[in-house]
Amino acid sequence: MTFLRVILVLFLVQNTVAQSISGKVVDEKSKPIEAVNVYFDGTTIGTLTDKNGNFTLNFGAKLNSILVISCLGYNSEYITNFKPNEFLNIKLNMSVNVLREVVVQRDGFPREQKMEVFKKQFLGTTKHGKSTVIENEEDIYFAYDANTKVLEAFADNPLRIINNSLGYKINYQLVKFDCKLYPWTTKPKAVRNCYYAGLTRFESISNLAKIKKKRNAVYDGSRLHFFRSVAANNWKNDGFRLFIKSWEVNPAAFFAVKDTLDFKKITVTTNKYQPAIVKILAEFDLFRKGDQSKIIFETDTFFVDKLGNNSHSDKIYFSGSMSEQKVGDMLPMDYGIN
Structure with missing residues (x-):
């Protein structure tokens, strides 16, 4: 189990039917740790260990995500490959607490x-x-x-x-x-x-009808909505329109979708409208219900899973309406998935 670095690609645990996973979390002296967070990154699927350090986590079919084991005072563990329904024995090492000296920087930036x-x-x-x-x-x-x-x-x-x-x-x-x-x-x-x-x-923390309505409004036209739409080849029904410069184009001509096990493989047809910027392979404008966004690809291939996770979030950039949605507008990746 090793620390996962900055690019958090969520395509690592492959399951085909509804599953559960159980395990036990202990410290360096093999003593059970209570109230450890065990969860799939980016989702609502999580639980806490009991007083004996045991946990059971149920999750849906074809979930592809990092399993995180986290507890204050300990170094987190990240599990990226395990067999469905196996029992996990997890040991957490105590973190080294370093008291950071607060330095007042004289940089004119309070x-x-x-x-x-x-x-x-x-x-x-x-x-x-x-x-x-x-x-x-x-x-x-x-x-x-x-x-x-x-x-x-x-x-x-x-x-x-x-x-x-x-x-x-x-x-x-x-x-x-x-x-x-x-x-x-x-x-x-x-x-x-x-x-x-x-x-x-x-x-x-709330399931009031007005809260659900707000969630639906945030999802509508979001990046999560977009990637699910691309994977399902459902551009028209979901209301997404694709443009190159001022010309509307058929998405099927630029986004080829292929089934590969639990993922959809998306191949992007490159267009050379930015020859001076070597990294950019394709650039499109997106319109939906009056909102405009720009999407830039530094990769011509990426994968999307059932939840809408995309494999190359570090090479696909948004500006405009979609880029305005930060953590305050973020929904769990399993939002709307049964």
Whole structure:
């Protein structure tokens, strides 16, 4: 079991029928650990170990995700390959707590402004993003390089995020946050680009009808909706329209879908409208119900599973409407999946 680095590709556990998995979590002295989080990343599928360190986790067919075992005071474990219905014996090692010295950087960039940049880029600026709260902001610390204009954020403990607007509590283990600012200012709006990644566990804290309505509205036209639509070749029914420059094109001519075991393999036909930018293989505009987004591919092949996970999230970029949805508008990957 090894730590998974920044690119969190979720195509590792392959199952074909409804399954369950059981196990026991112990410490370095083989003593059981109670209240350990055991969950599939990005989903609501999770549980806690009992007083004997035991757990049982039920999950649906064809789930492809990283199994995370996490507990405060211990190094997390990530299981990427196991047989369905097997019993897992998991040992957690105690983490080394390093007291970080708080250094006041004389960079003209106060912590309050850094936090403002972080929350706008991480939680988002939509109505849901603005109302979402990080309960333990004090666990977030920053590093800013005045030469490269890059702001980094770190957190030793999982972020406890409450999204009352969509009715979710999110446990977010921040893996990476890099934000490139424009050179002439450190104002929160002056962000050139930003990238973050992490591991998430969702818990529903409300199932009121009005909350469900909000969730449906967020899903409608989201990136999750888009990738499921691409995999199902359901562009028209889902209302997505594809354009190259100002010309509407047939998605089937540019996105070939092939079944491969539990995944859909998507092959993108490249178009050379950005010859000066070598990495870009294809670029399209997306329209849906008046919303416009741009999608850029640095890969011509990717895979999508039943949940809508795509295998190359680090090489597929969005701008426009879809890029505005951050953690404050994030839904679990198993949303709407029976």
